[in-house]
Amino acid sequence: MVYLGLVTLHVLAAVVxxxxxxxxxxxITPVLRGRPPGERAALLHIVGRRFLKIGWTALAILLVTGxxxxxxxxxxxxxxxxxxxxxxxVILMLSLLHDFSLGPRLVAEMQKGGEGSETPRLRRRVALLARLNTLCAIVVLILGLAFSRGL
Ligand code: HEM
Known part of the structure; x- marks a missing residue:
């Protein structure tokens, strides 16, 4: 019963x-793409901060239940x-870099209004980090399923 509870929490946290x-x-990102930089920055800031709490709580649950x-x-x-x-x-390192360094720097650049000379490069890096992280997370999910099945 305890084990079932742990697996349920583990899988729920992975899903969230x-x-x-x-x-x-x-x-969210494609919907915001056509908006003016100031508005996009404000919305990304709000959504990002909200997901920061949810995402790190889910990661913490994975790191305890696992x-x-x-x-x-x-x-x-x-x-x-x-x-x-x-x-x-790797995911933990990418997430720290994305959530607490490059991501906030990009939002701050965008909040200044126009596009600074650094903004496009920063945006590409943040997007690359986010994609790599999602890809690693999906591979980790598949490896979790494989391990559960005795591999
Ligand atoms: C951080 C992201 C993680 C994700 C997305 C993830 C995902 C998963 C998934 C989808 C399963 C399959 C559950 C099932 O089919 O029963 C699983 C199982 C498992 N995970 Fe994770 N996991 C993560 C982190 C960890 C960590 C840090 C550990 C530490 C050892 C861990 C240990 C386990 C174990 C032992 C199982 C096997 C459970 C069983 O066979 O009953 N996981 N994980």
Whole structure:
């Protein structure tokens, strides 16, 4: 029963986190693309700050439930799980860079109004980080499913 609760929390957190990132990338960003920079910056700021709390809470739940389940599985280690853990470390680094450094810098540039000389380069970097992070997250999800099935 405890284990079922842990897996449920783990999967729910993965759904909220990955679903949120996909929603931001596939719905919010394209919708804002045609808007004036000031308005886009204001909306990105509000939406980003809200998702920051939800996303990091979901990540924290994954980082608590994952190792707990792993301990209950007697720390069974397979190449699939090792790959998953390496990717989780990569995700944490990408997320820190995106959420607390480059992302806020881009919003600040956009809030100044027009496009500064740094803005397009910063925007490309932030977009690349977000895409890489979502891709890693989907691979981690597939590796989690594979590990559950004995691989
Ligand atoms: C950070 C992003 C993570 C995502 C998106 C993720 C996703 C998943 C998914 C989708 C499953 C399959 C659940 C099932 O089919 O029963 C799973 C299982 C599992 N995950 Fe994660 N996970 C993450 C982090 C972690 C971490 C940090 C650990 C630490 C060891 C971990 C340990 C496990 C274990 C042990 C299972 C197997 C559960 C079982 O077989 O009953 N996960 N994960």
């Amino acid at each position: 986190w990955i679903g949120g990132m996909l929603f931001l990338g596939l719905v 190792p707990t389940m792993w301990a209950l599985l007697d720390f069974r280690l397979t190449p699939v799980l090792i790959t998953k853990l390496v990717l989780v470390a």
